Amino acid sequence: MKTFFAAVICGIFLLIFASIPLLAQPVGKSAVDKECSKCHNTKRIYSANKTPGEWESTVDRMIKKGAKIKPEEKDEVLKYLNTLNK
Numbered sequence: 001m002k003t004f005f006a007a008v009i010c011g012i013f014l015l016i017f018a019s020i021p022l023l024a025q026p027v028g029k030s031a032v033d034k035e036c037s038k039c040h041n042t043k044r045i046y047s048a049n050k051t052p053g054e055w056e057s058t059v060d061r062m063i064k065k066g067a068k069i070k071p072e073e074k075d076e077v078l079k080y081l082n083t084l085n086k
């Protein structure tokens with residue numbers, strides 16, 4: 001019986017740890033996929049290769065054009081965009 005509970009608890013922990021990256025990652029991605037595909041498709045974004053500074057000025061330019069990225073989302077969006085660089 002003890003081993004059974006130990007196995008169940010291990011299973012629960014494994015599930016929790018396995019889902020952390022899934023929960024942590026897509027905040028910036030969902031904003032990019034939703035907001036940044038309104039005026040052009042996201043191919044343009046996914047094929048770009050920019051430095052963090054270039055991404056920041058690109059996102060600022062897009063916000064001026066009308067992209068609805070909230071100030072609190074901008075960090076997540078930039079973090080995600082910087083993971084796209086090859």
Ligand code: HEC
Pocket residue numbers: 032035036037038039040044045048058059061062063065066067068069077
């Ligand atoms: C209101 C419309 C609009 C939205 C929303 C928008 N863009 Fe753009 N985007 C444009 C236009 C127009 C251009 C072409 C003119 C230019 O480059 O300034 C462009 C060009 C681009 C380019 C290619 C030019 C370059 O600098 O490499 C990238 C990359 C880009 N957008 C990224 C984004 C990202 C990331 C988002 C989301 C934060 C976004 N865009 C949201 C209108 C938009």
